[in-house]
């Protein structure tokens with residue numbers, strides 16, 4: 001159980017795909033509602049692996065991970081939608097109807113999405129449009145922990161900045177773990193940066 005404002009607690013985590021080659025060794029992380037932690041590091045350092053562990057797709061070799069309600073936004077939005085169903089149906093399937101009725105228009109405006117796009121199937125949208133749909137769905141799910149994996153890299157610069165601002169605006173409701181290669185984005189947005197190349201924390 002997580003108390004108070006904590007949305008994620010990782011305690012003494014050991015993990016490696018090979019137990020003789022650990023990616024995480026005695027790793028600890030606590031995140032509260034309202035906080036954004038950025039995970040940076042070169043390719044292959046274990047950023048995606050951390051998300052897989054938090055989502056319980058992988059099991060720690062040692063230690064414990066506890067989180068509140070998680071939603072994820074991935075780099076490739078086509079991987080988060082079923083190709084043969086309309087985007088809107090794939091949002092309706094996972095979102096509370098009352099919350100959707102009260103928030104859909106506001107969020108569509110903020111994400112610069114028009115309703116007609118939601119009536120289409122994923123492959124009929126551009127990567128950037130579908131990514132904004134994926135962000136819309138995640139926010140409508142009212143997560144307490146939002147995992148964001150390079151989600152703005154498919155968007156052009158201005159929209160990427162606006163989307164990051166929108167995510168940060170939602171911080172009063174959740175905590176965010178952001179994977180990024182963009183050090184200036186990490187510096188600008190994060191309360192804490194974990195650099196997997198060095199595994200040190202800066203507050």
Ligand SMILES: Nc1ncnc2c1ncn2[C@@H]1O[C@H](COP(=O)(O)OP(=O)(O)OP(=O)(O)O)[C@@H](O)[C@H]1O
Pocket residue numbers: 017023041042043044045046047048049050
């Ligand atoms: N299913 C798997 N089985 C075995 N090894 C894996 C598996 N998935 C990833 N790895 C290895 O674990 C290490 C960490 O991979 P991970 O995908 O977490 O890195 P990353 O930091 O997210 O990289 P990138 O920035 O390229 O996405 C890499 O060396 C990778 O080859």
